Amino acid sequence: MDSRAINILLVEDDEVDVMNVKRAFRKNNIVNPLYIAGNGLEALEMLQGIQGDSPLIPTDRRLILLDLNMPKMGGIEFLQNLRSAPKLSLTPVIVLTTSNQDQDRVEAYKLNVAGYLLKPVTFVNFAEVMATLNKYWTLCEMP
Amino acid sequence: MAQFSEDELRSQPAANQQLQLLQAQLADSQRKYRQLQINHEQTVEVLRCQELFLRSIYSNVREAIFVVDVLPDGDFRYVGFNPASERLTGLSAQSVVGKTPEDILPAATAGAVRERYRSCVETEQTVEYEEKLPFAGKDSWWLTVLTPLRNSGEDIYRIVGVSLNITARKQIESRLAMLNSELESRVAARTAELETANQAKDALLKRERHSKAEIEAARQALIMSERRYRSVVENIREVIFQTDAGGRWTFLNASWQKISGFSASESLGQLFWQCFHVEDQLWCRDRLQQTAQDLQEQRRETRLQTRSGEYRWVEIDIQPHYNEAGTFVGAVGIIDDISDRRQAQEMLKARADELTKINTILLHTTRLLERRNQELDQFAYVASHDLKAPLRAIANLSTWLEEDLGDRLPEESKEHMQLMRGRVHRMEALIEGLLAYSRIGRKEVPTETFFLSELLEDVIDSLAPPENFEINLPPALPTLTTKRLMLGQIFSNLISNAIKYNDKAQGKVDIRFQDQGACYEFSVSDNGLGISPQYHDKIFQVFQTLEARDKTENTGIGLSIVKKIIDTEGGTIAVDSQLGQGTTFRFTWPR
Numbered sequence: 001m002d003s004r005a006i007n008i009l010l011v012e013d014d015e016v017d018v019m020n021v022k023r024a025f026r027k028n029n030i031v032n033p034l035y036i037a038g039n040g041l042e043a044l045e046m047l048q049g050i051q052g053d054s055p056l057i058p059t060d061r062r063l064i065l066l067d068l069n070m071p072k073m074g075g076i077e078f079l080q081n082l083r084s085a086p087k088l089s090l091t092p093v094i095v096l097t098t099s100n101q102d103q104d105r106v107e108a109y110k111l112n113v114a115g116y117l118l119k120p121v122t123f124v125n126f127a128e129v130m131a132t133l134n135k136y137w138t139l140c141e142m143p
Numbered sequence: 144m145a146q147f148s149e150d151e152l153r154s155q156p157a158a159n160q161q162l163q164l165l166q167a168q169l170a171d172s173q174r175k176y177r178q179l180q181i182n183h184e185q186t187v188e189v190l191r192c193q194e195l196f197l198r199s200i201y202s203n204v205r206e207a208i209f210v211v212d213v214l215p216d217g218d219f220r221y222v223g224f225n226p227a228s229e230r231l232t233g234l235s236a237q238s239v240v241g242k243t244p245e246d247i248l249p250a251a252t253a254g255a256v257r258e259r260y261r262s263c264v265e266t267e268q269t270v271e272y273e274e275k276l277p278f279a280g281k282d283s284w285w286l287t288v289l290t291p292l293r294n295s296g297e298d299i300y301r302i303v304g305v306s307l308n309i310t311a312r313k314q315i316e317s318r319l320a321m322l323n324s325e326l327e328s329r330v331a332a333r334t335a336e337l338e339t340a341n342q343a344k345d346a347l348l349k350r351e352r353h354s355k356a357e358i359e360a361a362r363q364a365l366i367m368s369e370r371r372y373r374s375v376v377e378n379i380r381e382v383i384f385q386t387d388a389g390g391r392w393t394f395l396n397a398s399w400q401k402i403s404g405f406s407a408s409e410s411l412g413q414l415f416w417q418c419f420h421v422e423d424q425l426w427c428r429d430r431l432q433q434t435a436q437d438l439q440e441q442r443r444e445t446r447l448q449t450r451s452g453e454y455r456w457v458e459i460d461i462q463p464h465y466n467e468a469g470t471f472v473g474a475v476g477i478i479d480d481i482s483d484r485r486q487a488q489e490m491l492k493a494r495a496d497e498l499t500k501i502n503t504i505l506l507h508t509t510r511l512l513e514r515r516n517q518e519l520d521q522f523a524y525v526a527s528h529d530l531k532a533p534l535r536a537i538a539n540l541s542t543w544l545e546e547d548l549g550d551r552l553p554e555e556s557k558e559h560m561q562l563m564r565g566r567v568h569r570m571e572a573l574i575e576g577l578l579a580y581s582r583i584g585r586k587e588v589p590t591e592t593f594f595l596s597e598l599l600e601d602v603i604d605s606l607a608p609p610e611n612f613e614i615n616l617p618p619a620l621p622t623l624t625t626k627r628l629m630l631g632q633i634f635s636n637l638i639s640n641a642i643k644y645n646d647k648a649q650g651k652v653d654i655r656f657q658d659q660g661a662c663y664e665f666s667v668s669d670n671g672l673g674i675s676p677q678y679h680d681k682i683f684q685v686f687q688t689l690e691a692r693d694k695t696e697n698t699g700i701g702l703s704i705v706k707k708i709i710d711t712e713g714g715t716i717a718v719d720s721q722l723g724q725g726t727t728f729r730f731t732w733p734r
Contacts, residue, residue: 016536023543069528098528098535121536 006063006137009035011043013070015121017102020067024127030134033058040073044081047088061142066113068104076104079111090143094133094134100111127139207231207285207306209239211260213299219244219260222301231308233279235704252276263289264299273309284313340387382457382478385464386415388471390431402457402480404450415474420446420454430461444481456485523578524634530574538567539665573686579683583629583704584711591627595620598627598670599654602634609644612650620656623663629708630732636701637728644726662714662734666725674720705730 012018012088019038025034035057037043043064049055064082068075082088094115095108105116117129149730158179173354201208207228212220220243222237231313234247244253244260255274262271269290285306292301352668376383377397385394395407403418410418416427423445430441441461446454461476541560545552552560597614601613623630635652641652647670674682681687683706686699705728709716713733720726 014536016534016539019543020539069532098531099524101484101524101527 005032006061006134006139006142007033007035007058008063008065009037009043009046009057009088010065011037011040011070011075012067014067015040017067019020020126024130027127028095028134030130040075040078040081044073044085044088045120046090047082048085057084062091062113063137064091064093066093068095068108069115076107076111079108079113083111092137092140092143154183155242201225207304207307207308209304211302211304213264213301217264219257219302221247223604228306231278231283231306246544249277259287259289259300263302267291267299274497283308283310285309285559310384318706324521342731354624380480383475384415384478385471385473385475386431389416390428390474393473399478402455403447418448419459420448422446427459427718444485447478455480456482524582526574527578531571534567534570538564573700576686576704580700580704580707583707586626588626590625592622592624593627595623595656598631599634602638606635606639606642608638608652609650611648612642612645614638614652614654616654617656619660621663625732625734626712629712633705633708633730634665636705637667640701641667641671641726645669645671647671659731662731664729664731666727668725670725673722673724675720675722676720679718679720685714 010018010021012021022034024030025032034065037046043066046056047062061094066075066078070078073081075097079093082091082093091112093112094117095113096117096119097104100118101106108116114131119126159423191701202225205227208223208225209221209228210223212222214220221239222241224232224239226236229235232247237249244256247253248256252275256276259272259274261269269288271286271288274287276285276286277283286309289304289305290303290305291299292303344545379396380398382393382398382402383396384392384399387393392407392411392413395410397407399410400406405418408647416424416431419427423443426443427445430443433441440456444456444458447457448530449455458479458481459476461474464475465469465474466472541563545557545560599616599620608614638652638654642650651670653666653668655666655668682702685703687703706716709730709732714726714731716730718726718728
């Protein structure tokens with residue numbers, strides 16, 4: 001594992017969607033550590049650590065793939081929490097959602113997301129998108 | 144003198160004749176002769192006396208008497224001038240005897256005198272005339288009478304003239320004439336004055352007649368005016384009334400009966416306020432007193448109790464009435480039936496109340512609607528995510544199954560997998576369509592100003608029509624200020640339908656535009672399959688398709704969206720098509 005490998009946190013409640021991402025990674029031999037959170041709350045815990053414990057995810061080179069519609073804490077609410085948490089506020093986030101609503105998109109960008117990707121019902125080349133994404137972020141200097 | 148002796152002579156031949164006849168009886172006659180001689184002597188004596196008498200007259204009369212001998216040659220010679228003649232002419236009798244007129248008178252006068260004498264001789268008649276003669280260097284006027292004298296031979300041998308001096312008369316006459324003319328001129332002047340006076344009188348009369356006519360006209364006008372006012376008073380809708388100082392009706396016009404039901408004669412003498420509602424009576428009474436004191440007009444809406452006992456809304460308007468001395472003698476005024484107005488007002492108020500109530504309900508409904516809309520938004524959101532998520536999972540899972548099983552999956556199963564993903568796609572499209580349809584009219588779409596040609600080019604570009612398709616735009620297209628997004632969606636749907644349902648080798652779409660003032664009319668025509676008229680209504684309904692969905696994977700939402708947008712914006716859409724003859728969609732779009 002490359003030291004520049006990016007720690008990816010996928011915040012997604014749909015098991016099939018998680019599988020979709022995993023399959024795409026596997027297909028493209030992406031071996032980055034992939035952390036999965038079922039909703040915003042879980043994601044925050046994983047990023048911050050619970051009650052003083054060190055977080056589950058390494059604190060550097062983090063990238064979050066975020067779904068918007070989730071139980072307990074949705075994507076937008078999660079982003080608001082993330083941006084207001086001093087240690088987490090700079091974390092790059094890419095929204096990966098089925099919502100093509102203007103409102104969501106605008107809200108997300110207001111919260112400084114690095115990208116907004118739509119999940120079509122059948123995303124034939126989803127794997128390619130994942131590969132591109134990974135390559136791109138590997139090149140990027142992290143905050 | 145001579146004249147008288149000749150008369151005597153004239154009777155002598157007759158006596159001589161008798162003498163001869165009586166010669167035979169000489170003796171007898173001798174005696175008679177002597178007797179006759181005596182008689183003759185007596186006669187001569189009588190004659191002498193007569194001559195003397197006459198001579199004294201001749202000598203003493205005031206008139207001038209002159210005698211002129213008429214000579215056989217026709218000349219005239221004076222033979223006698225009486226003393227008056229001498230006195231009046233200043234010529235002595237002796238000096239004129241044997242003289243001709245020319246000898247004693249100036250030539251011109253003498254000629255005239257001679258002519259007179261001749262006229263007397265020729266006519267053998269007495270002539271009378273007035274003449275002016277110059278004697279003693281003075282003109283004098285004479286009235287002269289010439290009388291011819293005949294001798295025994297019946298010849299005129301002398302003229303006796305008598306002249307009366309009429310100078311004084313003439314003078315008086317001339318004065319009279321002068322006075323007369325003066326009088327005449329005075330009369331004329333007076334007549335003229337009279338004439339003028341008459342004219343003045345006529346003018347006066349005329350003026351009088353004129354003023355009389357004027358007065359008559361004025362009187363007629365007054366009568367007309369009176370009649371008119373009476374007719375107004377009698378026919379006016381309002382009651383016109385008068386009361387005495389105590390408030391008793393003294394006059395009520397015909398409308399009173401119409402409004403109150405009481406005849407005027409029934410009401411006259413009654414206290415005017417007693418016919419109003421108890422609550423208004425005091426006001427009415429006070430008003431009369433105030434009217435008397437404050438000189439103010441007063442108006443109020445009151446209730447009049449009619450004969451049937453009902454109350455009718457009227458407006459009363461009271462004004463003080465004064466006699467010529469300025470003493471308050473009562474009130475005059477108008478009562479107007481305002482029951483209709485009141486009724487209208489009440490109706491209006493009821494309507495307003497109703498409207499307020501409706502408005503409240505509407506507000507409530509609006510709030511409810513807003514909440515419903517929010518709910519719908521929420522629903523749409525949920526639908527778009529929560530309904531799609533399973534679909535996506537199905538699609539993914541079927542794909543993975545295919546991938547993982549590879550050759551172990553029979554061809555038929557692979558085909559089933561394909562069909563399954565097709566249905567998933569359709570489901571997704573349906574959801575998208577439903578969401579789009581539900582969004583119309585709920586979301587505020589911004590109004591933009593843009594070139595229609597650019598919009599259409601964008602739309603066509605996004606549809607990417609096949610090579611064999613020809614899309615014709617009108618040469619001149621306007622700049623519009625409207626909801627660009629909505630219009631774009633309409634064109635997108637219509638043009639894509641035109642492309643989709645076309646079986647021709649060379650597809651064609653014509654877009655036309657017409658400015659109709661209040662709105663624009665657009666049409667999209669194709670040379671495609673066409674639509675049978677029986678389906679013309681159905682095509683605009685949600686999820687209605689004319690072909691099996693498997694064939695075209697069509698949701699049937701497009702035209703529903705088009706119609707809903709146009710309806711929402713206040714336009715209309717119509718289809719003109721026959722099966723197999725192409726289709727024209729025509730729609731209007733408010734400016």
